[in-house]
Amino acid sequence: MMAPDSSDGVTSCACKGIRRCLKCEKLRGKGQLEANEPKLVHRLRYDPETGLAIHKHAEATSFPFPGVFLQENFISEEEEKNLISTMDQDVWNESQSGRRKQDFGPKVNFKKRKVRIGGFSGLPALSQKLVLRMQQEPSLGGFQPVEQCNLDYHPQRGSAIDPHLDDSWLWGERLVTINMLSDTTLTMSLEQGLPDLGLAGEVQVAVHLPRRSLVVLYGEARHRWKHAIHRDDVQERRVCSTYRELSAEFLPGGQQAELGTQLLNISLSFQGTPI
Numbered sequence: 241m242m243a244p245d246s247s248d249g250v251t252s253c254a255c256k257g258i259r260r261c262l263k264c265e266k267l268r269g270k271g272q273l274e275a276n277e278p279k280l281v282h283r284l285r286y287d288p289e290t291g292l293a294i295h296k297h298a299e300a301t302s303f304p305f306p307g308v309f310l311q312e313n314f315i316s317e318e319e320e321k322n323l324i325s326t327m328d329q330d331v332w333n334e335s336q337s338g339r340r341k342q343d344f345g346p347k348v349n350f351k352k353r354k355v356r357i358g359g360f361s362g363l364p365a366l367s368q369k370l371v372l373r374m375q376q377e378p379s380l381g382g383f384q385p386v387e388q389c390n391l392d393y394h395p396q397r398g399s400a401i402d403p404h405l406d407d408s409w410l411w412g413e414r415l416v417t418i419n420m421l422s423d424t425t426l427t428m429s430l431e432q433g434l435p436d437l438g439l440a441g442e443v444q445v446a447v448h449l450p451r452r453s454l455v456v457l458y459g460e461a462r463h464r465w466k467h468a469i470h471r472d473d474v475q476e477r478r479v480c481s482t483y484r485e486l487s488a489e490f491l492p493g494g495q496q497a498e499l500g501t502q503l504l505n506i507s508l509s510f511q512g513t514p515i
Contacts (some may be wrong), residue, residue: 243472245456246458247439248419253334253338254322254335254336255280255336255337255338255393256336256404260337261336261337261397261399261400261503262263262338262396262397262398262487263338263397263398263456265386265398266479268351269359272299274384280440280441280442280454281441281442281444281446282295282376282433282439282441282442282444283296283446283477284296284302284443284444284445284475285445285446285448286305286308286428286445286446286447286448286466288446289300290307291304291305291306291308292304293305293444293445296350296368297449298345298403299390299478301437301438301439303434303437305428305445305460305461306385306458306459306460306461307392307457307458307459307460307465308447308455308456308461309455309456309458310447310449310453310454310455310456311377311453311455312413312450312452312453313450313452313453314418314452314453314454315370315418315420315452315454316452316489317452320420320421320451320452320458322366322447323366323420324420324421324479326364326366326367327342327390327392330342330513330514331370331514332392333480333514335391337398337399337400337402338393338397338398338400338514339391339392339393339397339400339401340391340392341378341390341391341392342389342514343387343388343390343514343515344362344363344387344389344390344512344513344514345360345386345387345388345389345394345484345507345515346358346360346386346387346503347359347360347515348406348410349500350409350410353410355410355499357494357502357506358505358515359488359515360503360506360507360512360515361506361509361512361515362506362507362508362509362510362511363385363388363483363507363508363512364388364512364513365510365511365512367385367388367481367510368424368510369383369408369482370418371383371508372458374416374454374483377444377456378409379456379458380414380416380456381412383414383416383485383505384486384507384508385416385483385484385507386484386485386486386490386503386504386507387483387484387507388481388482388483388484388501388512389481389482389484390479390480390514391479391480391482392478392479393424393469393474393477393478393479393480394474394477394478395471395474395475395476395477397469398459398471399469399472399477399478400468400469400471400473401468401469402468403427403429403449403466403467403468404466404468405463405467406462406467406484408463408487409489410486410487411484411485411486411487412459412484412486412488412491413457413458413459413462413483413485413487414456414458414462414485415457415462415482415484416454416455416456416483416484417454417455417456417480417481417482417483418453418454418480418481419449419450419451419452419454419455419477419478420451420452420454420474420478420480420482421451421455421476421477421478421479421480422451422476423448423449423450423451423480424449424469424473425447425448425449425469425470425473425477426447426448426449426455426467426469427444427445427446427466427467427468427469427470428444428445428446428447428465428466428467429442429443429444429445429465429466429467429468430442430443430464430465430466431466435505441501445465450508456500457459459478472483486500486503488505490503
């Protein structure tokens with residue numbers, strides 16, 4: 241049964257710390273959210289054809305932006321419809337910054353570096369053919385996801401996700417996301433800038449994500465550049481599915497290879513329900 245959408249209420253939300261959504265801003269105000277924004281920000285856009293980060297001023301610095309693979313129309317309109325319909329039959333849990341989520345993965349305490357199988361029953365059945373399709377891409381050879389997180393963004397909730405780097409103790413080299421229901425922009429940022437290229441101050445690179453596209457972050461885009469979805473870039477409902485693989489520590493030859501094998505066997509059974 242589909243969970244009710246409580247986005248119009250103002251009684252509670254899932255935001256903690258400096259996180260904010262429109263719901264809690266009605267209660268607590270916007271606070272000093274922009275206080276730490278640097279005075280100088282260089283804004284560029286990613287060109288998937290050339291792999292360059294391009295400045296809006298042609299005479300300004302452009303540079304190769306490593307670690308992004310983008311494929312448009314990775315899923316069809318019919319597949320998108322079926323995926324969203326199936327997701328909406330499960331419960332969406334409130335998450336921070338106005339998002340809702342569904343998790344298919346082990347229970348993890350990243351601070352204590354502990355993984356517990358718990359109620360993990362695998363990735364959802366509809367993901368099996370998508371994973372097989374991913375594995376046909378040269379940049380995703382051998383990709384075996386052990387976790388899937390579905391996120392639901394909506395402008396009425398002020399949904400966003402702050403600039404961050406994903407964990408690299410448990411999660412491996414490639415982060416894979418399918419973008420659904422609307423176009424959006426993935427903002428890559430490097431706070432320390434690129435002084436060697438004459439770009440002092442923060443550098444931001446906007447990666448346009450078309451509806452039904454697939455994006456892969458790896459290399460420097462995975463480990464050096466933070467990624468975010470800004471509130472202003474969520475104009476309509478947006479749902480994404482992000483898939484993560486295991487790090488070397490949990491693969492054959494790693495210190496926790498046995499646990500990694502257990503997790504992969506469960507994950508790739510494709511019998512999962514949200515936890």
